[in-house]
Amino acid sequence: MAEAIRMPLLSDTMKEGVIAEWHKKVGDKVKSDDVIADVETDKATMEVMPYVDGTLLYIGVKKGQAAKVNDIIAIVGKEGEDYQSLLDSDGADKKEEKPEAEEKPSEKKEESADKAPAEKKAAKPKSGDATVIRMPLLSDTMKEGKIEAWHKQVGDKVKSDDVLADVETDKATMEVIGYAEGTLLYIGVEAGQAAKVNDIIAIVGKEGTDIEPYLQDEGEEEAPAEEKTGSKQEAKASQPAQEEAKADVSSGDEGRVKASPLAKKLAEDKGINLNDVQGSGDGGRIIKRDIDNYKPSAAPAQQQKEAGKAFVTAPVAVGEEGYTDVPVSQMRSAIARRLGESKFTAPHFYLTMTITMDKAMEARKAINDISPVKVSFNDLVIKACAMALRQHPYVNSSWLGDKIRQNHHIHVGSAVAIDDGLIVPVIKFADQKSLSQIAEESKSLADKARNKKLQPPEFTGNTFTISNLGMMDIDEFTAIINPPDSCILAVGKITATPVVENGQVVVRQLMKITLSCDHRVVDGAVGSRFLQTLKAHLENPVTMLV
Numbered sequence: 001m002a003e004a005i006r007m008p009l010l011s012d013t014m015k016e017g018v019i020a021e022w023h024k025k026v027g028d029k030v031k032s033d034d035v036i037a038d039v040e041t042d043k044a045t046m047e048v049m050p051y052v053d054g055t056l057l058y059i060g061v062k063k064g065q066a067a068k069v070n071d072i073i074a075i076v077g078k079e080g081e082d083y084q085s086l087l088d089s090d091g092a093d094k095k096e097e098k099p100e101a102e103e104k105p106s107e108k109k110e111e112s113a114d115k116a117p118a119e120k121k122a123a124k125p126k127s128g129d130a131t132v133i134r135m136p137l138l139s140d141t142m143k144e145g146k147i148e149a150w151h152k153q154v155g156d157k158v159k160s161d162d163v164l165a166d167v168e169t170d171k172a173t174m175e176v177i178g179y180a181e182g183t184l185l186y187i188g189v190e191a192g193q194a195a196k197v198n199d200i201i202a203i204v205g206k207e208g209t210d211i212e213p214y215l216q217d218e219g220e221e222e223a224p225a226e227e228k229t230g231s232k233q234e235a236k237a238s239q240p241a242q243e244e245a246k247a248d249v250s251s252g253d254e255g256r257v258k259a260s261p262l263a264k265k266l267a268e269d270k271g272i273n274l275n276d277v278q279g280s281g282d283g284g285r286i287i288k289r290d291i292d293n294y295k296p297s298a299a300p301a302q303q304q305k306e307a308g309k310a311f312v313t314a315p316v317a318v319g320e321e322g323y324t325d326v327p328v329s330q331m332r333s334a335i336a337r338r339l340g341e342s343k344f345t346a347p348h349f350y351l352t353m354t355i356t357m358d359k360a361m362e363a364r365k366a367i368n369d370i371s372p373v374k375v376s377f378n379d380l381v382i383k384a385c386a387m388a389l390r391q392h393p394y395v396n397s398s399w400l401g402d403k404i405r406q407n408h409h410i411h412v413g414s415a416v417a418i419d420d421g422l423i424v425p426v427i428k429f430a431d432q433k434s435l436s437q438i439a440e441e442s443k444s445l446a447d448k449a450r451n452k453k454l455q456p457p458e459f460t461g462n463t464f465t466i467s468n469l470g471m472m473d474i475d476e477f478t479a480i481i482n483p484p485d486s487c488i489l490a491v492g493k494i495t496a497t498p499v500v501e502n503g504q505v506v507v508r509q510l511m512k513i514t515l516s517c518d519h520r521v522v523d524g525a526v527g528s529r530f531l532q533t534l535k536a537h538l539e540n541p542v543t544m545l546v
Contacts, residue, residue, distance in 0.1 A: 001214065002077030003052045003132065004086050006179050007039070007067045009161050014041045016068045019061050028056045030076055032198040033137045037073070046457075048073075051134045051198055055079040058087075070160040070179055089129065130205025131180035132214055135195045138169045138456060145169050146194040146330055147201065152184045158204055165201070170334025172423065172459070173452040180204040186211045194330070259286035266291040331420040339480045346399070346486075347519040350478050353531045355538050357494050357509045363541040371436045378414065378468045379439040381491055383544055384537035386410050386430035389464055392530040396463050398484040399520045413462030413482065414442060416449045423449050424482060426462045435544075466491060476512040486521035487530075490514040511538075 007017050017039040024036045035047040036056065058075040061067045072090050075083045135145050145167040152164050163175045164184070186203040189195045203211050257274045259267070263286045267274050270291065277294050279286035328336075360380055367375050389396040389410050398405045410431045413424035425445030427438055448454045465482040470493035479490040492512045499508050513534075517527045537544050 002057060002075050002081050002083040002086055003050070003054070004072045004090065005036070005048070005050050005052075005074040005076060006160075007061075007069050007071045007073050008048060008179055009069050009177055014069060016066045017041050018066045019063050019073065020045050022059065022063055024056050026056055026059055030054060030056050032134075049137060050074070050076050051136050052076050053198070057081065057083050060087075070181070129209045130182070130185060130203050130211060130214060131178070132200055133164065133176070133178045133180070133202040133204060135167070135189075135197050135199045135201050136176060137197050138167065138172075138174050142169045142197060142334075144194045144196045144330070147189050147191050148173055149191055150187060154184055154187055156184045158182065158184050168330050170330045172331075172449075172454045174455070176201070178202065178204050183207040185209060186215075257286065258284060260288065262288050263291050329420045331423070335421050338483060342481050342483050346481055346483075348481065349517050349519055349524065349527075350514055351517065351524065351527045351531055352476065352512060352514045353535060355511045355513060355535050357511045357538065360538050360541050361494075361509055367435060371439070373436055373440045373443065375435050375439045376442070377470070377494065378466070378491070379435055379442055380538065380541065381466060381468065381489075382412050382414060382427060382430055382438050382442070383433075383435055384534050384541075385464060385466060385489060386412055386427075387537055387544055388530055388533040390431050391533055392526065394522055394526050395487050395517075395530045397486050397521050398463070399486060399518055400484075404521055407463040409463065411461050411463045413459075413465040413485075414446075415465065415467040415479075415482075416446050418450050418452075423454065423459055424462060424465055425449050425454060425459055428461065465489070470494060470511065476514060478514050479516050481516050481518055486518040487527065488516045489534075490516065 020038040020040045022037050024030055024034065030036060030050055030053065032051050032053050033049055036050055037048045038045055039048050054076040055078065056074060057077050057079075059073070060071070060075075061073045067073050072087065075086055077083055138145065148166040148168045150165050152158055152162065158164065158178055158181065160179050160181050161177060164178045165176045166173055167176050182204045183206065184202060185205050185207075187201070188199070188203075189201045195201055200215065203214055205211075258279060258281075259274055260281070264274070266272075266288060267277070267286075272291060272294055274286060276296075277286050277290050278284075280290050281287040357377075360377070364375060364377065364380060389412075393406045393408075394404075396407050396410060398407065409429060411426050411428045412430040413426045415422055415424050425442075425448070427433070427441055427445075430438060433441070445454065445458055448458065462482065462485060465479075465485050465488040467479040467488060468491040469477060470491055472493075474492050475495065476492040477490050479488045481488050490513065492514075494509050494511045496507050497510045498505050499510070500506075501508075513531070515527050515531055517524075
């Protein structure tokens with residue numbers, strides 16, 4: 001079924017967008033994560049993705065022309081598919097024409113009386129009657145997203161710029177906008193559950209529209225039908241299996257006790273009499289949780305008393321073993337995957353250097369006396385790294401398998417710790433910005449990261465990364481390279497340390513830094529020269545003003 005690609009709402013003030021470039025032409029095959037066009041908005045030029053696989057059947061807005069938010073700019077579907085109904089429906093909605101029931105009477109008269117009921121019953125709705133909302137690709141590493149909350153319920157009226165849901169990705173929690181007007185007809189993923197990129201998460205359309213054809217076209221005929229209709233025959237067919245599991249009974253010296261097979265096995269392994277366990281399942285059925293939480297009672301002692309036997313109560317430890325299983329978040333899962341791949345794919349080696357920060361501390365104090373925003377030591381490190389990267393392009397490079405990409409731009413990522421893990425906001429063109437600009441942008445991005453408000457352009461595109469744990473009182477450490485970078489700098493705390501200079505013991509403010517390098521791109525000599533340049537900038541900050 002063909003899908004309309006509409007002009008997305010790419011900023012809160014956007015009314016229309018201008019097509020700056022088409023990257024695909026009619027007849028080209030497209031994938032859900034392909035960039036099909038660049039759109040110039042009132043704030044920036046951004047990329048448009050179709051979020052659907054197929055053939056580009058139609059382009060509705062030429063390069064250089066503008067389209068209003070929610071206007072159809074392209075259509076993707078099966079090769080040769082008729083998409084005219086999408087355009088007709090879109091045009092009808094704009095002109096606010098009468099419903100289909102008032103269309104040409106002559107055509108309706110031609111329907112035969114005996115044929116009409118069968119056709120009406122089996123007929124699918126026009127493609128334009130509803131719009132499928134899919135799980136969007138919200139970051140370059142995203143595989144799936146988890147619905148944190150739905151802001152609309154089935155039956156609610158929605159506008160094209162309404163936020164339908166909050167989606168937790170591997171990097172942030174972001175809003176999903178439907179870009180469609182009508183009634184929310186279907187929710188395919190409940191809050192707390194995950195869906196893969198491009199899976200259907202909702203359908204918006206005219207009230208009363210049959211959504212089954214849209215779901216069936218996805219090859220999901222069975223699951224939605226079961227969820228919506230609850231087929232009695234299938235329920236009956238599954239009932240024996242469910243009853244058999246629920247009615248699993250242990251007999252013999254334990255009597256007739258309802259217990260699941262797993263609970264029976266655990267009880268047998270632990271030597272627990274099921275008669276002594278209180279079941280918390282349906283109808284008092286004993287389940288795994290009951291066995292795990294079971295504590296021996298005084299029953300054995302009571303039985304000994306009744307038998308008139310003397311017994312000695314052994315001391316019982318008051319401690320109790322326990323644990324909590326925490327579900328892996330999308331962000332933590334992505335961190336595990338990406339850094340695992342980096343650590344075991346990229347051959348890491350490490351270079352450590354000590355920086356004397358006395359002049360940097362004096363310079364920072366002088367800068368903050370006149371700066372409109374407070375400049376931190378991390379801001380000084382970002383600026384110094386950016387200046388050093390300009391002189392050492394191999395450190396500002398990426399390994400691409402059959403080639404090494406030397407980036408001409410310098411985008412410095414600075415890792416920020418948040419509750420769910422770690423995210424890396426990016427200071428773009430850091431070498432071209434002043435210290436006060438870097439400081440203001442760093443603070444803004446860090447606040448957005450902690451509030452889960454970062455947008456994809458703000459945490460992607462890094463060419464070099466800094467991880468600073470100095471404020472956590474860490475002396476020194478090594479960091480894992482953040483793909484696609486070839487290096488990452490680990491920064492420790494500044495410590496007053498006695499050193500020998502010209503035969504005299506003096507106290508200097510020292511900071512240790514460690515550069516993790518991908519040996520496929522950066523050799524020891526290259527990394528060392530980069531650190532020497534970085535050291536020169538930090539030990540004499542005035543050089544960063546040249």
